[in-house]
Amino acid sequence: MQIEIRENSNVPIYRQIVNTIYKDIKSGALPPNYKLPTVRELAVEMKIARGTIQHAYDELQKLGVIEMTQGRGTFVLDKTDHELGSKKERAMKAIDALLDEMEELSFSTREIQIFFDLKLREREERYDNVRIALVDCNPEALSLIANQISRIPNVDVYQFLLADVLKKNYPFGKNVDLVITTSTHFAELEKAVVQASKITRIVLTPTQNTVAELAKLACGTRIGVLCASEVFANIIHKSCVMLSGKQPDMDIRLFGQHEDIPAFLSERQVLILPQNYLQFCSQQEEKAIYNFRTEGKQVVSYEYQVDGGSFLYLEEQIEKVKKMKQR
Incomplete structure (x- = not known):
């Protein structure tokens, strides 16, 4: 080929x-x-x-x-087993027509996505699976936590940004079995969710490998951070301050908001990225990061996870829901 x-x-x-x-x-x-x-x-x-x-x-x-x-x-794929044209083209045209109509009603792209998610959940009717709404304030953490929780058998995980939930006041009570958020956001989410008893709080922490990598960074190292959100960038910054006890020489850029990424990286000795950065960066940004690696410079993957105690508690809550659904 x-x-x-x-x-x-x-x-x-x-x-x-x-x-x-x-x-x-x-x-x-x-x-x-x-x-x-x-x-x-x-x-x-x-x-x-x-x-x-x-x-x-x-x-x-x-x-x-x-x-x-x-x-x-x-x-x-074998074309004889898969109709590559007609059905897919008809489906895409139907979706385009619906999207056009919703845009005419002045709904944003994010709102349209939420509506689709909610209606799909209504149609799935997969009662055997535990339906979990995961709520946090930044997309990086949402994705990382969702990947970890999805490893638990028989769960469906749906991601929601905290700002959207507070703004729209979603009726999670009818659509999900558990609502998971961090201890930081528990109180404000408790006021917004219809059935607050379904909320389970978790604690997030960087992995031991991430802590070890950050601790090795010498004082005065010119650090660059690339993220999808300022919130996650601040999380990385706080971790560096806690480990070194000093303010690091750190500069932050957000994916999709800067055109000078290659120039930015050329001035940095170390680059810190969220573990799932490929979900957020453009092809040009990905190439710039790849070139940074090939120059022999250090790239630190900031790995974020649900801590051990929280994960065990979460598994217990999921098991309780499974048993209730089987009655």
Whole structure:
């Protein structure tokens, strides 16, 4: 499989990969059931960040031309088994029409997403699973916590920003079995949720590996932080202050709000990123981070998690709900 990347093109690298593979599948150059290289293999072969390859594969799967199966690999779908055109095109047109109508009603993109989530939950009717609403003040922590809680069997996790919940006063009582938030936000959320008895509080903490990496940073090190929100950037800043006892030489940038990321990184010796940064950065930002790594500079992944005691308590609450649903 030959993929030519044009560095000077205005087309993002991941999109060039998508276009090439899609064209080869449509032309028959890549036949049905053909096994594509793994993300790691293709990244090494093309000397491109794995996140870029993963993004391309995700897009191809959305287009319905490949299928990624954990433990088996990534394969070209058989057109005889999957209608690649009509049904998907009709569905996309229906969604576009509905989105246009909701925009005419002056709903924001975020509000439309919330409405979709709520209506989908109503239709799922998966009573065997425990439905959890996860509420926090920043998207980075929401995603990290959701990934951790999703490992618990038979749970469905839905993420909500605290500001949206307080503004809209969601009726969580009918839609979810548990509402999970941090101790920091418990009191204000308790006033906003209809059935406050369903709220479970947790404590978040950086992992031991993250604490060790931050503790190693020498005084005076020029630190750069890239995040999706100022709230999470402040969490990182506080951790550095607590570990060193001094104000660090730290500069912060937010994904999608600055065009000078390469210049910003060129002045930094260490870069701190949320563990799930690929969910928030653009292709240009991802490339700048990749170049920073290849220059031999240090990148610290800030890993945030539910602490051990909170997680055990949460598992107990989930088990209680499961038993009640089985009666």
